[in-house]
Amino acid sequence: MKECWSCGNKIDSHNTSKEHIIPNALFGKLRSNYILCKTCNSEFSKIDESLVNDLDSISIFLNAKRDRGASKPLGAMSKAGDPYLIKPGGKVEIKTQVDRNGNNLSIKVSNKKKLKEIKEGLGKKYTIQSATNKEIEEYLGPLTLENKQILSDETFRAATKIASNFYTYNGFSKENIESIIDYVKNSSNPKDIAWIYYGKDIYISKDSCEVLHSIILKGSKKERILYCYIELYGALNFLVLLSNGYKGENFEKTYFFDIEMNKEVDKNYEISLKRKKIEKILKNQKLSSVEISENMGKIGNKLLSKRAHDYLIELISETMESYPDPDLKDTWDKIKQKLEKYPHWDIYGLCPYHVKTWDQNGPECSCGSRNYVFNLIGMHIKGNVIAILLQTICKNCEKMLIFEFKTSLSI
Known part of the structure; x- marks a missing residue:
């Protein structure tokens, strides 16, 4: 029978609880009913909330689904x-x-x-004598998010909880993480257990468009350490020392999850931290706000680029339906006019993205059909130059055409 890693109670049908290794609110999908009892799972909700709030400025831009609920x-x-x-x-x-x-x-x-x-x-309280409606469409410029403090003590306890969850999920003995349990539960232990880490001595292969959750768990018999490296969105990275008196064998366990593709992926990675290096990082606890801002900003810009990409697909689709033109030249002019309303796009170099396919009516094919499949197979924005590679396939005769659009926006 399984037991809760926090309180040690046996987990049965009466106190089982679905626990996400990475919080559901961060689009975590890996979960188990046998790592935390119902009571402990409920008590940890506050520290999870702190971590979720630290990352909500990224979560809100993701096109992803939680197992339950939605981002606020x-x-x-x-x-x-x-x-x-x-x-x-x-x-x-x-x-x-x-x-x-x-x-x-x-x-x-x-x-x-x-x-x-x-x-x-x-109208239930007042008499409306006259009303004027005015629709306004304009470029807003940058928006400033409401101020908030990030990286509280609860944030680091939540990161340690993720590491403990993943360790237990992989079937290892609770004995090796006993020393950190009090810290996760009430922060009574010294704070030399978890900290932010952006070291260049850890490598995970990533495509330019991926937004990943990553966990690397490693036990070293020689160094007598058990530690976990966690990347959330590739933006907020933690190093967690689960045990500095590890008694087990050498092992490594990993988990890499592509959030927007909603699937676990294989990655090449390298990690080899020594005891002295880990202890120095956790003891000094130097926090570089510049590093955090840079990493959060990189992911933020990546997501803004993706959302611009998604919107462009909608814009192309709507325009082609409204202005179907056999050679698409007139249609492209209409698209260009709409793009010019969004000068902020010139700062984003959109990365190569997954092929996007959608169905709609288009220009009349030589067979007489207007029923097409459209593939946006290439797009790039650099400076004020936008290039689009669009493929059309007639669903009736399967005739395929490829159109390349390249133009400068008059910004």
Whole structure:
């Protein structure tokens, strides 16, 4: 029978609890019913929440699904001081505002549906004599997220919990992690157990477009250490010393998960930290805000690029349906006009991405059909030059055409 690594109680049908190795709110998929009892799992929710909050500025831009629930919208502010909400997937909408000036009300909403709901609500108390609707589409510029503190003590305890979960998930004895349990539960131990680490002596192979969760667990018989290296989104990286008196055999266990592709992947990696190096890192606990900002920023820009990519696909699809043209030249002009509304794209070099396929009506094929499969097989934005490689396949006769668009945006 399995036992809870935190309290030592046996886990049975009465106290079993589904525990994610990496929190569900961070799109963790690896889970087990036999590593934490129901009571301990519930008690650890606060430290999980701290870690989740530290990374919500990345989580909100991911097109990924949790096992349950969804990311909460983040508050943000425009340069003009208007409040906005960033919703899951990175979609931005203005926060509903109702301002009164005498008998006049000014209402700001993100869409007509919300405007209708507010007007119906007001109609129960007030008589609306006249109303003017004005739709505005504009480039917002950068949005500033609401201020918050990150990397509390609870964050590092949560990272240690991930390491302990993964260790237990792989079937190892609780004996080797006894020394860190009190720290995870109530932070009573010295804080030389977990810290941020961006060392160049750890390597994980990654494609330029991947956003990964990575865990490397290693036991060294010679060094008598058991440690775990964790990368969350490849942005916030932790080194956790689970035991400095390890008594087991040499081993390595790994887990690499592509979040947006929603699958575990194989990766080449290198890791070989010695006891003295680990102890020095954890003892000194030097925190470089520059390193953290740089790594968080890199992932943030990568995700913004991906969302721009997703939006471009929607834009191309909508425009081709509205302006079907046999040679696509006129259609491309329409696409270009829409792209020019988004000058912020010129700062993002979009990485090569997975082939994207979608069905829709298009220009008339020589066989008379307008039913196509579209493949966006290449795209790159550099400076103000955008290049797109688009493939069309007629679903009736299977005739294939490839179009290459390359143009400069007048920014």
